[in-house]
Amino acid sequence: MEKSIRSHIGSKYHLVGVKFLKDAAPVADEKFKRPKKPIMFCQAVRKAADGEAFQMQLEDEACPSAMVALGFEEPVYIDVQPRIDPAEIKTVLIGPYEEVDNPDVGLLILDPRQAMELSSITKGIQSQFSGSIAVCGEAAALPYMENTANVSFLCNGARVSADFRDNEVILGAPPQTFSDLAEKIDVLSKTCGALCGCKTSDIPPRIIRSFGKIGFEKSTDYFFGKAAGKNIRIYLNKDFNGKVAYMTLHLPIKGEAKAAEPFKKSIRGKWTDLSVTFNVSDIGVELNTGKGLKEFIEQIAEKVQI
Amino acid sequence: MTEDDTLDLCGEKCPDTFVYAKIKLEELAYAGGGVLKIVVDYPPAAENIPRSLRTEKIKYEVIEVKPASGLFEILVRAPAVE
Numbered sequence: 001m002e003k004s005i006r007s008h009i010g011s012k013y014h015l016v017g018v019k020f021l022k023d024a025a026p027v028a029d030e031k032f033k034r035p036k037k038p039i040m041f042c043q044a045v046r047k048a049a050d051g052e053a054f055q056m057q058l059e060d061e062a063c064p065s066a067m068v069a070l071g072f073e074e075p076v077y078i079d080v081q082p083r084i085d086p087a088e089i090k091t092v093l094i095g096p097y098e099e100v101d102n103p104d105v106g107l108l109i110l111d112p113r114q115a116m117e118l119s120s121i122t123k124g125i126q127s128q129f130s131g132s133i134a135v136c137g138e139a140a141a142l143p144y145m146e147n148t149a150n151v152s153f154l155c156n157g158a159r160v161s162a163d164f165r166d167n168e169v170i171l172g173a174p175p176q177t178f179s180d181l182a183e184k185i186d187v188l189s190k191t192c193g194a195l196c197g198c199k200t201s202d203i204p205p206r207i208i209r210s211f212g213k214i215g216f217e218k219s220t221d222y223f224f225g226k227a228a229g230k231n232i233r234i235y236l237n238k239d240f241n242g243k244v245a246y247m248t249l250h251l252p253i254k255g256e257a258k259a260a261e262p263f264k265k266s267i268r269g270k271w272t273d274l275s276v277t278f279n280v281s282d283i284g285v286e287l288n289t290g291k292g293l294k295e296f297i298e299q300i301a302e303k304v305q306i
Numbered sequence: 307m308t309e310d311d312t313l314d315l316c317g318e319k320c321p322d323t324f325v326y327a328k329i330k331l332e333e334l335a336y337a338g339g340g341v342l343k344i345v346v347d348y349p350p351a352a353e354n355i356p357r358s359l360r361t362e363k364i365k366y367e368v369i370e371v372k373p374a375s376g377l378f379e380i381l382v383r384a385p386a387v388e
């Protein structure tokens with residue numbers, strides 16, 4: 001999951017997992033070390049984004065805002081928001097997401113472009129920020145309390161003491177948000193949402209020639225031609241290592257059409273769109289030479305009943 | 307309780323609010339002690355300054371934190387220190 005998200009936005013930072021525990025006993029796992037001296041929660045998050053892992057209790061926390069926001073203590077003098085309420089938290093685990101067992105919240109350091117790209121996938125992410133109590137409150141406590149994603153523009157403490165750069169913001173969200181993001185990114189990469197760099201101009205010439213030999217022409221991001229009397233668009237999609245790994249066949253049919261699983265069907269006005277994606281390594285086709293390509297496409301096209 | 311001095315920190319944010327408050331309180335402590343009124347307009351500072359003073363070696367006493375026309379006034383007694 002983390003790999004999908006990081007690869008998609010080009011992030012050098014780990015997705016950070018945070019878990020809030022109401023148990024006062026230190027966590028036995030050696031990889032979650034107590035800081036040698038008190039540090040700020042946002043400093044721990046920054047280090048976790050680079051691969052370190054921590055467990056923090058009240059006496060390990062150096063920032064008075066975080067003491068309240070993370071639910072270690074109730075506020076005394078004024079109400080502080082956002083915060084974990086009631087304040088029952090005794091231990092907080094912070095580390096790379098995959099290393100934290102069932103994290104409560106994920107945190108991801110982003111630049112504005114990366115935030116935009118993730119937001120376009122989720123159809124919007126809220127941003128409630130005040131310039132204070134940011135990593136601990138707006139990015140960790142608020143998503144934990146309200147089960148919602150939030151982008152924070154950080155606070156003075158995070159930028160001065162925790163080395164957050166001027167062009168960075170932080171996304172905090174419940175685990176479900178990151179699962180959904182990863183799932184949508186994986187679908188996009190397989191169905192050529194044109195977000196994975198799978199334009200036909202990026203495809204090796206020998207593969208383009210293979211399609212040319214069977215009468216398929218090259219468009220911007222798909223090949224088009226006919227098989228079994230039906231118009232077909234073929235998208236080639238790369239995996240995260242840049243290898244052409246998936247082939248999606250899209251048959252736009254005017255009127256009613258049927259095809260069994262694994263075809264996906266959607267209606268677009270008078271049109272029926274049928275599509276199906278294959279892992280190239282599973283279908284016995286050699287794209288570089290074109291061997292088996294025509295037969296495979298015809299076999300698939302014949303499964304569609306008009 | 308009347309203050310011996312006032313520190314206006316309007317426009318300042320944490321952690322600078324605490325740094326300036328601490329410097330002023332130490333001056334007061336080494337000058338024989340007294341009561342300092344700290345005025346802030348950054349709400350988290352009204353919670354953070356008293357909270358941070360708990361960990362100082364000099365034993366400050368937070369007398370009162372009160373809202374005042376959109377601002378917050380924090381009254382702190384600094385003991386005499388040699």
